[in-house]
Amino acid sequence: MKKNTREIIIEATAELLQKRGYVGTGINDIIKNSGAPKGSLYYHFPGGKEQMTIEAVQWTNNNVTAFIRSYLTKYDDAVEAIKQFILDSASRFDEDNYFQGVPITALVLETASISENLRNACQEVFDNWSEEFANKLMAYGYETEKAKDLGITINIMIQGAFVMSLARKDSDALKAVAEKVPLLLS
């Protein structure tokens, strides 16, 4: 299906945010990368760069949340499902095939102090990802409050491990976290 102009602009924005960050991405870069004329950008996104970024964050959120949900259905055992999900993230990191889209952790560190709208958009993403882990745990019989708390902790560990993997240029941190999952969920 042919992508419409909105989608093309959102994906071009996501790609630039991944490469250059929020401060490093200008409207002119988005025009160049999307091929959309300036008037079209402001027609679709009257809120300018901030709005395009928020929609790129939401687009990333939809894709990654669906991926997590789908991956976790591969295993009945919630502990095994989450452990394997993190090991799969480690493999994708090694293959330089980590999620395409806006790097939410980088964006929140860059923008939390300059835009409440962006911070809220990033918070919603983290909440959604944590909920996917929590839902899997609940479906496997964990009590609601405990599942929510553990879902948040798993997401924290994945985000922290991803930072460490980038710093080390290897996926050891993601693998180390995966091995901690059974203990944490015991």
Next chain:
Amino acid sequence: MKKNTREIIIEATAELLQKRGYVGTGINDIIKNSGAPKGSLYYHFPGGKEQMTIEAVQWTNNNVTAFIRSYLTKYDDAVEAIKQFILDSASRFDEDNYFQGVPITALVLETASISENLRNACQEVFDNWSEEFANKLMAYGYETEKAKDLGITINIMIQGAFVMSLARKDSDALKAVAEKVPLLLS
């Protein structure tokens, strides 16, 4: 003791990196913020912005590593020491009194793909922090390999929780992680 020009430039660089990030910080900003003339900047830091940033990272590393080491001596019990350290980080987050200096997690996300020198400098910081937790565990009787693995995991959880705390504008994630420490170190 009066600070020398090098120190003034390094601290001005750290402050700008905290506020604006690496891409958002220019040499002219460092000149303005430090009050040092341009010639003095290049005399002390022939490697320019990258070198100033690496030295600001090392300055942050020295300060924070010494703080972690000193804090952990407050408790004989390594598990309690690490848990209380994270709760203290949560309090400092709430008081808007988190570490002054270069935000290493933000910097590595911003620069890992553009500068190997900066990535290495950030990796060294994470290694040093992890080692402080590992050393405390070893002194308390944990076997070396296990202590190193747990030290890395604790640092991962703190960095991940800090990202989440920024996204949520509260320290709940840091507190949640502190509560997981006894289980993780059991």
